[in-house]
Every structure is written in structure tokens, then in C-alpha cells.
């Protein structure tokens with residue numbers, strides 16, 4: 001078997017490195033390796049399997065003592081309903097480990113700077129991240145068919161190259177872009193701009209991708225309404241579109257081994273508009289999808305304990321993640337490289353990810369501002385600076401084109417409450 005798919009190497013995965021280097025409040029076991037810690041826990045709690053113990057150990061910042069104390073506390077050991085995820089919810093553990101908390105105080109599950117919090121329970125994920133997850137989303141044969149179809153497609157996927165400062169870099173995974181009609185395909189190739197360049201590989205939606213789209217649309221719209229009810233006080237966010245989410249494009253990514261990844265980023269809002277929602281379906285091997293909140297540079301992590309911590313979600317075959325309207329503006333996400341993955345019976349070490357997106361007609365490049373290079377601008381949001389935080393702006397992205405310098409074009413973007421440009425963003429006049 002390929003060495004990087006064995007379980008043992010999980011010791012050096014990013015999540016574990018993080019907990020191993022984290023100072024322990026009680027200082028009892030911080031220097032032990034994870035294997036030793038697991039062995040101690042196994043002998044103390046022989047009824048629990050290694051994966052469950054490992055997950056709990058991670059949830060307790062690597063402290064054997066704290067993990068063991070939590071396990072000794074009387075409670076019902078509720079197993080997750082999913083066949084893939086074996087960890088019980090962290091909610092009860094969070095209360096149990098927070099000795100200073102009053103019983104009804106909100107569970108303290110916030111990630112801290114330099115640490116990674118692993119969340120498995122859908123309710124934990126919904127509460128503490130801008131995502132919701134639906135496991136076992138499709139009937140299994142439908143998910144497998146889609147996976148098989150896209151594994152075949154991915155044989156001809158390519159890495160995307162772009163310019164980062166003065167260096168041309170290529171994406172650490174391969175991808176392709178799918179639209180619904182030949183007309184849209186033509187527009188994508190000749191009118192839309194990505195990082196200052198045109199996409200060369202745009203394809204017509206495949207039969208399985210198209211079939212699954214309807215289910216994704218239904219689930220995402222349901223989740224949006226649920227989010228509005230549970231997280232936004234019953235009212236959609238300012239700039240969020242009130243219209244039905246209706247995906248008309250899909251990026252398909254292929255990670256053909258454990259080292260393939262995608263770095264920290266927010267998805268471009270240029271054609272989706274502000275407060276965009278994205279439906280992301282994972283197939284094949286389980287990989288870690290990490291999110292971290294982006295706060296203005298001067299925000300102290302004292303007052304915001306989750307300012308710099310990362311939260312890891314584990315996305316198994318056939319899981320749908322809804323990235324909600326607060327995600328792209330306020331959070332960044334990544335798929336981390338790893339050294340250890342469990343092979344999937346169909347995909348082997350490969351993972352396919354589909355992000356279904358709703359391209360809004362009013363954000364077609366023919367309607368958005370053009371810069372002095374005469375290229376439709378990119379839409380960005382102020383994420384780091386405290387002043388103007390959350391404001392949107394249009395700028396030139398020709399600086400990302402290999403061999404091209406960008407211009408200094410800048411214009412604040414104005415939207416009505418529903419995220420439509422107002423007044424109609426004019427073309428650049430000089």
C-alpha cells in the first residue's frame with residue numbers, strides 16, 4: 001500500500017502537529033507522542049475505539065488528563081447517526097471541560113490562535129462556522145455515479161496558473177468549469193475574466209452533474225432559510241440576494257493525492273455578487289476543509305478568542321457543505337495537504353469537489369466597471385483594515401496576468417439592500 005495512506009502517519013498531519021505543540025494547562029503530558037497518549041487513553045477507556053479517542057484528544061488540545069476526566073464524567077455516549085463519522089458531538093464535552101462555566105453557559109468551543117478545532121457534529125459546525133453540512137446527501141448509487149463520471153472527466157483537468165506578485169504559480173490541484181449551454185460556454189471563454197485571464201477549459205455540464213444540481217438547489221435554499229431563521233434573527237443579511245438560489249455554473253476540483261490542496265482564500269464575488277452562497281459537494285476520499293475568520297488587523301485576540309484559530313471540518317464522500325452568506329466576506333477557507341488518508345473504494349486516494357454557483361446576470365462583465373486596461377474589474381471587500389471594513393470595491397486585476405502590469409483603477413462598489421449594483425455601476429470614464 002502507498003505509504004501515505006496508512007493510518008499511522010496521521011501523527012504528522014497538520015492538526016496533530018498543532019495539538020502537539022500547544023502548551024497544556026496542566027502540563028502533564030504535553031511531551032508525549034500522540035501514539036503514547038492514545039495508548040494511555042485506550043488502557044483507561046478500553047471500550048472506545050482509537051478514532052473516537054483521537055478525536056476527543058484533539059478536542060482537548062492534546063491533554064490526556066482532560067480527555068480522560070471528560071470520559072469519566074457520567075453522560076450518555078451518543079453516537080453520530082452517520083456511518084462515516086464516529087465521533088459524538090463536542091457540545092457535552094465542551095461544557096464538561098469548562099469548569100468555570102455555569103451549567104447553562106454557552107459551550108466554549110471557540111478555536112484559539114495557533115490551534116485547530118476539529119468539528120464533526122453537524123450542529124457544532126452550524127453553530128461555530130459559516131457552513132452547514134449534510135452528510136450522506138445523495139442516494140449512494142447517485143453519488144457513486146457522479147463520482148465515476150467526474151473521475152473520468154478529471155483525467156483531462158489541468159492546473160490553473162496565475163501570477164502571485166512577480167511569480168507565476170500553478171494551483172496545487174486540477175480543475176475544470178462547467179456551464180449549462182454552449183452560449184454560456186462561449187461567454188465564459190471570451191467575456192469573463194478570472195485573475196485577469198480567460199478560462200481555457202470550460203465544459204458543458206455533464207448528465208450526472210446536471211441531475212444532481214436540482215437536489216443541491218433544493219437543499220441549499222432550504223439551508224438558507226434555516227440559517228436566516230437560526231442565525232440572522234429572521235431577516236436575510238444586508239446585500240444578500242432575496243431571490244431563490246439557482247446554480248448555473250460549477251467548478252469541479254480534483255485532488256489526486258494527499259498532497260494536493262488549495263491554499264487559504266475567499267471565493268471571488270465578482271460574478272456572484274456580495275453575500276454569495278455556494279453549494280459544495282465532496283466525493284471520494286475524506287479530506288480536511290479548514291475555515292478561519294478574518295478580522296481587522298488591529299482586532300485583539302484577547303477580545304476575540306477565535307480571531308486566528310482554524311476550524312477543521314472533515315468532508316466525507318457524499319457530503320454537501322453550504323457556504324453561507326457570511327462566509328466569503330468574513331472567513332477564509334482551505335483544503336490542507338496531508339500525509340495520511342483512508343483510500344476510498346471507488347476513488348482511491350482522489351477527491352472530487354464540486355462547487356455549484358449562482359452567476360448573477362447583473363454581475364456579467366458587460367455590466368460592471370472596466371479599468372484603464374479596458375478589462376472588467378474584480379470585486380473585492382475590505383477584510384483587513386478596520387476603517388472601511390466590509391466595504392466593497394472594484395479594482396483592476398490585470399496585475400495577475402503573467403507578463404502584464406495592472407493599472408491603479410479603484411472604485412467603491414455600492415449595492416442596494418438586495419446586493420444589486422446602484423446606481424448601475426458605470427463604465428470607467430476618464
Ligand SMILES: O=C(O)CCC(=O)C(=O)O
Pocket residue numbers: 251253262267280289333335353355
Ligand atoms: O475542495 C474544496 O472543498 C474547496 C474548493 C474551493 O475552495 C474552491 O473551489 O474555491
Ligand SMILES: [Fe+2]
Pocket residue numbers: 265266267333
Ligand atoms: Fe473556495
